[in-house]
Amino acid sequence: MNKELKIFGVVTFFTLFLYWGVEPFAHSQMHKHVESHGFTYDGTADIKEAEAKLAAAKESGNKVEKAEATAKAKKEFWANVVKISKLKGDPVAGEAGFAMCAGCHMDGAMNMGGVIPPSLNHAGSLYDKNYLIALIKNPAMAGNVDHKYKDTSMHPMGSVSSMITTDQDVANVVAYLKANKAGELTTKEAFTEACERCHAMRYAKTTQLGDTPKFKYKKDELKHQVKILEEQDLVKAYMGKLPPDLSIIIRARSEHFLETFVENPQSQLAGTSMPRVGLSHEGYEKVKEYLTEIGDPSKPAREAIGPWVILFFIIFTGLAFLWKKEKWNGHH
Secondary structure (H helix, E strand, O other), X not given: OHHHHHHHXXXXXXXXXXXXXXXXXXXXXXXXOOOOOOOOOOOHHHHHHHHHHHHHHHHHOOOHHHHHHHHHHHHHHHHHHHHHHOOOOOHHHHHHHHHHHHOOOOOOOOOEOOEOOOOOOOHHHHEOHHHHHHHHHOHHHHOOOXXXXXXXXXXXXXXXXHOXXXXXXXXXXXXXXXXXXXXXXXXXHHHHHHOOOOOOEHHHOEEOOEEOOOXXXXXXXXXXXXXXXXXXXXXXXXXXXXXXXXXXXXXXXXXXXXXXXXXXXXXXXXXXXXXXXXXXXXXXXXXXXHHHHHHOOOHHHHHHHHHHHHHHHHHHHHHHHHHHHHHOOOOO
């Protein structure tokens, strides 16, 4: 018995060593580790990135002035966002300001500047307050894609700052969104409003134009496919390439990758054209739940049967031990 326990201990040790020692180490070498900021948008990550680029520019002696200007601009921008977030917004006054947003951000909107403007039906629930403030002030800075533009006013949403001009106006509009556009939303609605205008989900039969309808005639189906391809060409031209299908993104890249990438795409893929989405933690959990549901629909069933499988192995091990003890009794 003691000999068998020793063998079991050796096997267990090397199994755990290989699993917890080698695999995590290999993963750490293949993929850089990125810390999550808990979906807090105060500019900390953006400023840190800008300062790192400034340090690299000084070391190489290239584009130092541009890097200094970028770092300074980001510090000033996010300081202003934090200042506005402390103002008391008036939802009633903010309704008038929101009316200027609703002209583009509505159900059934057309492609503008490369992508379809997202619906804001649940913006108060889905997006972080600071992010909404930043988005109104400077969409390119808010999305951390200012590197795409020589002048951030060239962003497709850049004209908003000319309509909602004062800091108090911004605070009022955000207060209106939080008070009147913060209803409960389903996981599918969260994905649709936050991600669908760029990312398809073939497992859910969803494209950049929404759910794929059923067609009676093949010619109607082909016409719809042409519309999808045309929409994808517009997105591709704006983003540089067609954003990936997200059907199995969690299983392919892990939950941690998804969380940090959604929170700040530049942290995982520097120079990417994907803007920061600005989801709150609650909004992200809704999107993640939908992605899990579509990409791994059998997960709830596996988790439900897991404890029963473990119980079976425990009982089987006990029975096997008793059988072995009975068969080897008197042979030592």
